[in-house]
Amino acid sequence: GLGAVESAYSTDDDPNTFEEITRYNNFYEFGTGKEDPARNAGALTTDPWAVQIDGLVDRPGSYDLGEILSGVTLEERIYRFRCVEAWSMVIPWVGFELSTLLNRVGVQPSAKYVAFETLVRPEEMPGQRRPILDWPYREGLRLDEAMHPLTILANGIYDEPLPNQNGAPLRLVVPWKYGFKSIKSIVRITLTEEQPLATWNMVNAREYGFYSNVNPQVSHPRWSQATERRIGGGLLSRRQETLMFNGYGEDVAGLYAGMDLKKLF
Amino acid sequence: MSVDRVNTALRRVPAWVLYIVGPLPALWFLWLGLTGGLGIEPIRGLEHELGQFALKLMIAGLAITPLRRLAGLNLIRYRRAIGLLAFFYVLLHLAVWLFLDLQNWGLIRADILKRPYITIGMLAFALMIPLALTSNNRSVRKLGPSWRRLHRLTYPAVLLGAIHFVMLVKGWQAEPLIYLAVILGLLALRLRRAPRRAAA
Structure with missing residues (x-):
């Protein structure tokens, strides 16, 4: 095991099984079906792995994964996970707060946003051989969202290294936002002054806002967001x-004080 | 084997066989759903299997006339059974959505009104109802020439079914677009025919 320690941020909800968490995924780099990632992600090489950290930081550069993980305390964070498609799970992530990494590289005062990118490697990611999305997959957070203690970089579930289909070796987890914000297999983190591009927002801005906070009052043209199905209950x-x-x-409500969340959805 | 021999061989297969064989996949999907064979989320799995099977049957039904015209294959005797089975699968697909997926009339109403892909799916279903109700010899006799006109509702119904599938997935995915392309192709074969007939 990874030896993660317990956290007060964990929910008491019953976690989904390892099988449910690792066999029902959206990860279009490996195909658009829910079972495709588990089937196709095995070929992905996650060692060596480096993350390019650049933009408005004091110490930009390419950081090896081992270097990123050295000196952080891995915590188990059992979070609810809500997909925009109106299903949800409870997942025992292993990870550390994104803020610890950002503080280590030194965020410059002019930075207002954090941009993330997923690996592009069509040889190992068969979904990328077709233009389903404008690769690389991109996501972004406002700096205060990124620095929030609930926001973590995860490298494991159930105290084991993250399976490839779940975004190995390093992914973002932002539990109060729809799942697609929690970008997988991260190779680049950029601090910016302008609001960065986000893949689903690029695909259809009317349906997928930049914030994409879980919000039962903001209806989605495809899925009612008022309710959800917790995976694992059978027929x-x-x-x-x-x-x-x-x-x-x-x-997290304080992060959005005074904002019209129906407009900035 | 020539087409004539296939036609001759098929003469020995009555249409009622389809009513026995046709519902079996539904039972198979249900069995899979109850035993973990439809994956981690069986409600969604069952919904999709039934909906896709309905679309396949609609494609089969649309293919019958072009197959006769272009290849001389005569399957016209099976068309009614195929159409009714398609309706049966749409009905099951709808039932899973109503009674297993949503289970809440407020949500169902909101979904039908607010979510275009569901509005379109419901419209396709509504168009199929008069078709199913008039799929008997008495109606054919009673309606006469207007029966044919009424049953042209098949075309918009199938097209709406395919659009419903394209719209419900995130982004532009290959599978629903293939269904849509096949259906558009089968409908286009009919468009081409009309002017020629007018010229003759």
Whole structure:
């Protein structure tokens, strides 16, 4: 195991099984079906792995994964995970707060946003051989969202290294936002002054906002966001109500004080 | 084997066989859903399997006339059964959505009104109802020439079904677009025919 320590940020909800978490994924780099990532991600090489950290930082450069992980305390964070497609899971992530990495590289005062990019390697990522999305997959956070203690970089689940289909070796987890914000297999982190591009926002800005906070009151043209199905209940499971900010409102609502979340969805 | 021999061989297969064989996949999907064979999320899996099977049957139904015209293959006897089975699978697909997926009339109403892909799917279903109700010999006799006109509703119904599939996935995915392309192709074969007939 990775030896992660417990965290007060974990939920008491029952976690989904390892099988559920690793066999029902959206990771279009490996295909658009939910079972495709588990089937196709095995060929991905995750060692060696480096993350390019650049933009408005004091110490830009290419950071080896080992270097990033040395000196951080890995915590188990059992978070609710809510997909924009109206299903959800509870996942025992292993990771560390993104803020510790950002503080280490030194965020410059002019930085307002953090941009992330996923690996592009069509030889090992068969979904990238077709233009389903404008590769690389991109996501972004406002700096205060990125620095929030709930925001983590994860390298494991169930105290084991992250399976490739879940975004190995290093992914973002932002539990109060729809799952697509939690970008996988990160190779680049850039601090910027302008709001960065985000892949699904580029595909359809009317449906996928930059913020994409879980919000049962903002209806999506494709899925009602009022309720969700917790994965694992079988054929007769019932939907449950979706919580504002996926139930993390107490911690994060302050980040959006005064904002019209119906407009800035 | 020549087309004539296939036609002769098929004369021995009555259409009612389809009513026995046709519902079996539905039972198979249900069995898979109950035993983990449809993956981690069986409700969604069952919904999709039934919907896709309905689209396949619609494509089969649309293919019958062009197959006769272009290849001389005569399957016209099976068309009614195929159409009714397509309706049966759409009905099951809808039932899974209503009773297993949403289970809440408020949500169902909101989905039908607010989500275009569901509005379109419901419209396709509505267009199929009169077709299913008039798929009997008595209606054919009673309606006469207007029966043919009424049953042209098949074309918009199938097209809406394919659009429903394209719209419900995130982004432009290959599988639904292939269904749409095949259906557009089969419909285009009919468009081409009309002016020629007018000229003759």
